[in-house]
Amino acid sequence: MLETALQALLIMLDPLRLGFMLVGIGVGIVIGILPGLGGMVGMSILLPFIFGMDPYTGIAMLLGMAAVIHTSDTFPSVLMGVPGSSGAQATILDGYPLAQKGEASRALGAAFFCSMLGGIIGGFILFLAIPIFRPLVLAFKSPELFMLSILGLSMVGILAGNAPTRGILAGALGLLLGAVGGAPAVPEYRYTFDMLYLYNGIPLAVLALGLFAFPELLDLLVERRSISKSEEARGGFVQGFKDVIREKVLVLWSATLGALVGFIPGLGGSVVNWINYGAAMQFCKNTENFGKGDIRGVIAPESGNNAKEGGALIPTLMFGIPGSGTTAILLGGLTLMGVQVGPRMVTDQLTLLLSIIWTLVLANIIGATLCLVLTKPMARICMIPAQKLVPFLLVILIMGSYQSSRHWGDIIVFFTIGLLGWVMKHLDWPRAPLLIGFVLAKSTERYLWISMSRYGFSWLLFPGVIIIGIAVILLLWGGYQLKKRSVKQIMAVEGGHQG
Amino acid sequence: MVPFAPGGGTDVTARALAPFFNKHLQGKPSVQVVNVAGGGSITGANTYELNRPHDGLHLIATSGSTHNPYLLGQTGVKYDLKKLTPILTIPQGAVIYVSPSIGYKEPKDLLKPAKPLVYAGVSATGWDVIMLLAWEVLGIEVKTVLGYEGRGPTRVAFEQGESNIDFQLASAYKAQVEPLVAAKKAIPIATQGMMKGGQLVRDPAFPELPTIRELHISMYGKEPSGPAWEAYKAFVGSNVTIAKPLWVHSDAPPEAIANLRAAAYALSVDPEFYEKAREALGGYGVFVGEDLEKTVRDIMAVPESVLEWVRKFLRDKYGVKSL
Numbered sequence: 001m002l003e004t005a006l007q008a009l010l011i012m013l014d015p016l017r018l019g020f021m022l023v024g025i026g027v028g029i030v031i032g033i034l035p036g037l038g039g040m041v042g043m044s045i046l047l048p049f050i051f052g053m054d055p056y057t058g059i060a061m062l063l064g065m066a067a068v069i070h071t072s073d074t075f076p077s078v079l080m081g082v083p084g085s086s087g088a089q090a091t092i093l094d095g096y097p098l099a100q101k102g103e104a105s106r107a108l109g110a111a112f113f114c115s116m117l118g119g120i121i122g123g124f125i126l127f128l129a130i131p132i133f134r135p136l137v138l139a140f141k142s143p144e145l146f147m148l149s150i151l152g153l154s155m156v157g158i159l160a161g162n163a164p165t166r167g168i169l170a171g172a173l174g175l176l177l178g179a180v181g182g183a184p185a186v187p188e189y190r191y192t193f194d195m196l197y198l199y200n201g202i203p204l205a206v207l208a209l210g211l212f213a214f215p216e217l218l219d220l221l222v223e224r225r226s227i228s229k230s231e232e233a234r235g236g237f238v239q240g241f242k243d244v245i246r247e248k249v250l251v252l253w254s255a256t257l258g259a260l261v262g263f264i265p266g267l268g269g270s271v272v273n274w275i276n277y278g279a280a281m282q283f284c285k286n287t288e289n290f291g292k293g294d295i296r297g298v299i300a301p302e303s304g305n306n307a308k309e310g311g312a313l314i315p316t317l318m319f320g321i322p323g324s325g326t327t328a329i330l331l332g333g334l335t336l337m338g339v340q341v342g343p344r345m346v347t348d349q350l351t352l353l354l355s356i357i358w359t360l361v362l363a364n365i366i367g368a369t370l371c372l373v374l375t376k377p378m379a380r381i382c383m384i385p386a387q388k389l390v391p392f393l394l395v396i397l398i399m400g401s402y403q404s405s406r407h408w409g410d411i412i413v414f415f416t417i418g419l420l421g422w423v424m425k426h427l428d429w430p431r432a433p434l435l436i437g438f439v440l441a442k443s444t445e446r447y448l449w450i451s452m453s454r455y456g457f458s459w460l461l462f463p464g465v466i467i468i469g470i471a472v473i474l475l476l477w478g479g480y481q482l483k484k485r486s487v488k489q490i491m492a493v494e495g496g497h498q499g
Numbered sequence: 500m501v502p503f504a505p506g507g508g509t510d511v512t513a514r515a516l517a518p519f520f521n522k523h524l525q526g527k528p529s530v531q532v533v534n535v536a537g538g539g540s541i542t543g544a545n546t547y548e549l550n551r552p553h554d555g556l557h558l559i560a561t562s563g564s565t566h567n568p569y570l571l572g573q574t575g576v577k578y579d580l581k582k583l584t585p586i587l588t589i590p591q592g593a594v595i596y597v598s599p600s601i602g603y604k605e606p607k608d609l610l611k612p613a614k615p616l617v618y619a620g621v622s623a624t625g626w627d628v629i630m631l632l633a634w635e636v637l638g639i640e641v642k643t644v645l646g647y648e649g650r651g652p653t654r655v656a657f658e659q660g661e662s663n664i665d666f667q668l669a670s671a672y673k674a675q676v677e678p679l680v681a682a683k684k685a686i687p688i689a690t691q692g693m694m695k696g697g698q699l700v701r702d703p704a705f706p707e708l709p710t711i712r713e714l715h716i717s718m719y720g721k722e723p724s725g726p727a728w729e730a731y732k733a734f735v736g737s738n739v740t741i742a743k744p745l746w747v748h749s750d751a752p753p754e755a756i757a758n759l760r761a762a763a764y765a766l767s768v769d770p771e772f773y774e775k776a777r778e779a780l781g782g783y784g785v786f787v788g789e790d791l792e793k794t795v796r797d798i799m800a801v802p803e804s805v806l807e808w809v810r811k812f813l814r815d816k817y818g819v820k821s822l
Contacts, residue, residue: 044505048532051514052775141659182539185646187573187624188820196545196575200537320675321651322506332506336514338778342674405537446646453644454617454661 001350008354012362017060020053021359024064025367029374031065031085032072035209035400038085039066039326047333055337056355062333063359066326067119068367070305074111075371075378078104078298080393082213086204086270087305089212089435090277094290094297096216101293104379109237110295111302112368112375113244114251118303119364121255122262122310123357129263130346130353133318140264143459146447147468148264149440152271154472155278156433163430164480170424171433177202178441185449195409203404204270206413207438209397214418215425217397221390237375243295250280250296251303258304262311270439274432276304282478310360317341317353500551500559502543504536508668512589512743513560515779519772523762528556540565541575548578553748555755558586560745563626563738570737570806571624571813571822583746584756585795587763587787589780591742592702593626593691594672595633595711596680598663603686606709606717609639616641619653619662623817626650628809629691629734630666631817633711635727637718645817657685666691669704670781689714694736697797702739704782726808733805736798740786744795763787 011017024046031042042065050058073084078095091111098107129136140148156171180191181201192198244251254276261272280300281287290297315321320341322328334341345353401414424431451459459465501510510532517530524530535543540561547559568576597603602613609616618634618641620627627645634641641664647653650667654675657665667676672687679685690702692710699712711731715723723731747759766772767785786794813819 040504044534047505048514051518137655138659141661142656184648186819187622194574196537196542199539199542199575319651319655320671321649321655328504329506332511335511335778340674340778342678406535407537446648449646450619450644453646454619 004350005354005358008351009358011056011351012060012355012358014056017057020057021060021064021363022366024061025068025363025370028065028068028363029072029367029370032069032088033075033084035076035080035082035084035213035397037400037403038087038205039069039324040329041403042066042069043326043329043333047329047336050333050336053337055334055339055352058333058337059352059356060359062330063356064363064367066330067306067309067360067363068371070302070309071112071115071119071364071367072371074108074115074298074302075374078107078111079378080213080389081216082393082397083208086208087273087308088301089208089270089432090273090301091298092212093277093432094292094294097291097293098295098298103239103293105236105375106240106243107295107298108375108379109240109372110243111240111298112237112371113241114254114299114303115306116364116368117244117251118255118258119306119309119368120361121252121303122259122307123360123364124310125256125259125307126310126313126360127354127357129314133314133346136263137315137319139464141462141464142447142450142454143462144464144468145264146444146451147465147472149444149447151468151472151475152275152440153436153444154475155271155275156436163428166429167433170430171437174434174437174439175441175444176437177207177434178438179445184442184446197405197407197409200405201442202413202417202438203401203410204439205404206401206410207417208270208435209401210414210417211421211424211431211435213397214414215422217390217393218418218422219425221387237372240295244299247296247299250284250299254280254300254303255307258307259311261304262308263314271436272308273301273305274436276300282475306364310357313356313360317345317356500543500547500557501532501534502536502540502547502559502561502565503534505534508591509540509560509562509743510534512779513745515776516560516587516745516766519766519769519776520762523765523769525758525761539568541568541573541578544569544578545576548582548748551748553751555747555751555759558745558747558759559583560743562743566737566741567624567628567734570733570801571810572806573624573822580746581799582749584749584751585741585791586745586747586759587767587785588741588744588791589785590693590740590783591781592669592693592704592739592783593629593666594669594676594687594702594705594708595630595664595666595689595691596657596672596676596685596687597665598657598660599683599686600660601663603688606688606714609637609688609714610718614663616664617662618643618664619647619656620645621647621649621653623813623819624822626738628813629731629738631813632727632731632734632809633691635812636711636723636725636731637715643817668781669702669783670778673782691735691739694732694740694794694798696794699732699735703784726805727812729802729805730809730812733798733801734809736794741795741798760788 027042031037046061069085070087073088074091076082076084077088077091078099081092081096083089095107156167180198182189189199257276258272261275277300280296281290284296312324312327316327322331398411401410404410501513503509513532517532521527521530535546544565551557569580600614623645653665654667656662676685687708689711690705690708692699693702699710701710712723764787767787810822814822
């Protein structure tokens with residue numbers, strides 16, 4: 001195994017292949033920076049060039065791109081409060097406030113460093129999982145997958161913070177919006193009002209951009225300021241590195257959690273960063289500053305979303321089941337190059353499998369380094385006054401949304417959801433639960449439908465279901481305790497002041 | 500135009516074909532694949548019919564997901580396959596296999612399996628409709644659970660024991676199921692067969708496996724007949740035989756159509772194509788010319804009474820409401 005690993009590494013270090021990897025990385029960085037574009041766009045751009053390449057070169061390019069999107073997507077999240085891709089939303093919660101305090105470089109430095117580490121850990125987990133791939137995927141049947149979706153939804157409770165009722169309502173609204181379009185399990189269409197555009201449902205990129213990005217831009221304009229509320233750019237990225245090293249345990253288990261969630265088909269990449277953020281809030285000490293600029297609120301999601309690429313490749317390569325749109329296109333690319341995915345990969349194509357892992361590792365390192373170089377110039381963006389910045393950003397956002405279906409419906413949805421997001425922001429309704437509900441709507445319904453059709457009610461007694469169910473209850477109870485504790489703390493402090 | 504997102508089966512086939520059309524078409528025009536996804540390919544097909552010039556320079560690649568809604572008359576379909584001329588197609592067969600736990604030794608065992616038959620499928624109006632019709636033709640009881648996300652998950656369901664009878668497309672069967680067969684965890688029992696000259700014949704990629712028609716004969720001693728059987732043949736035609744077709748508008752300039760036909764023929768005898776596009780072909784040959792056009796006309800000529808029967812069948816037995 002070790003010999004093959006070395007051989008695979010030497011193959012990937014071939015100058016021509018490295019060259020194509022750099023092309024992929026370049027494309028990936030640009031796509032990550034431009035809000036609204038995600039892995040699928042990058043794959044679509046690179047796919048036509050694959051035909052005729054040998055698999056190693058093709059993989060270098062495609063995976064080079066996919067690996068670094070979640071590194072560079074931190075730029076817009078931190079600097080502008082706009083998600084660079086669907087995997088970078090949670091980063092905004094603490095990254096953006098840090099930028100507002102003038103600590104953009106620190107946030108970026110920390111994010112890139114832990115993204116790199118997260119990506120490497122993800123690749124490593126992929127490597128470790130090779131012998132247990134199949135039993136692992138086979139262990140999760142429809143009822144267990146349904147329970148995992150419920151687990152994801154229960155994150156809503158934690159992320160709702162001080163307003164659980166609003167959080168649940170927002171989550172329910174998200175579930176409702178997720179129901180628009182084709183039903184996951186039957187050939188029926190809901191809420192399409194006979195518009196063919198809505199047959200596919202509301203595109204995730206448009207929803208995310210509208211919900212999070214639009215309100216920020218609007219407020220920037222209204223308040224007539226630049227993003228950074230203070231003038232100097234304090235705390236360069238070296239400070240960020242030190243933060244990451246100090247929080248190495250957080251990095252390690254965020255990345256592991258990210259890879260694990262990435263591996264479960266149906267949960268999807270956009271949920272990973274929220275789960276990591278919620279988990280960090282649950283298990284870290286002193287979390288009062290989460291949401292106001294705690295660097296750990298950046299480290300947790302950023303380590304996770306790079307690691308998830310490694311996890312998502314497991315079902316893709318072993319079963320030909322893509323975990324996301326990006327991996328679906330990757331599968332197509334592999335077929336074009338004549339690669340057969342499936343159980344035979346471990347035996348017949350071990351070198352290829354290992355070179356995939358090496359690409360993930362190498363691309364993450366190179367990508368993170370390149371992003372670090374870009375930090376200083378990009379951080380200056382925060383200093384630009386709003387009147388100059390916002391029109392430019394708004395155009396980019398609209399173009400980003402339009403990429404989803406290239407239909408004017410994208411733009412209408414973007415503005416509608418944008419207004420909803422703005423209203424929610426100012427009425428203090430949490431928006432993260434809405435997004436989670438939306439993303440998980442289809443999988444939750446699909447797996448519940450299948451579980452009921454197949455097993456009647458008997459699936460409720462499956463051991464896997466019961467274990468996950470207990471985890472959900474613990475998580476919700478823990479969240480409730482946290483809230484009670486923080487309320488008590490606030491009251492104690494106020495009592496102390498008054499006493 | 501590919502009415503699907505990039506990376507899917509139709510897209511991969513179109514991209515494999517594109518360079519060879521560039522090579523064989525007169526004038527060597529550059530061939531570009533454009534994806535217009537949406538509505539399960541209905542959006543792209545509508546766009547092709549209504550929004551693209553009928554100049555012979557625009558083609559469309561479709562699949563069963565485009566043909567079935569048309570045949571069934573689903574809402575939203577504005578395209579008419581009868582107004583398109585097929586240029587070439589790559590068939591894609593499917594193999595039906597069962598779990599050893601049902602105690603299968605010969606076709607008659609399907610009537611009294613050791614355990615109730617459970618089938619995991621995707622959608623009643625997709626490729627699965629062939630299987631739903633097959634259960635009717637063979638008169639066997641199968642608990643059908645629809646709603647899985649794709650053929651990959653249904654195969655995983657089989658491995659997990661959530662289902663015990665399944666089918667997979669030829670390429671997936673060879674890659675994923677044959678190892679199971681070797682490990683004695685799956686038994687292939689038939690192929691869906693292929694329509695040729697109005698008859699259901701054996702799948703050329705799996706000549707040793709019988710078809711549904713032969714299973715019926717083995718179980719009942721006579722040929723299958725009736726509306727379910729007519730419907731079965733129609734849908735095998737639309738999904739299997741013309742699995743990945745390339746079409747052009749029939750009212751495009753005749754010289755353009757002639758050029759396309761010639762290029763398709765040249766491609767079908769080009770050894771370089773067979774070598775480079777091996778994966779996309781999945782072991783099948785390319786189907787072109789008069790033969791193809793006649794087959795497609797036959798498929799499109801399904802009597803309305805049969806289609807009405809299928810619509811009623813899907814509405815009553817499987818609760819499909821959008822027909």
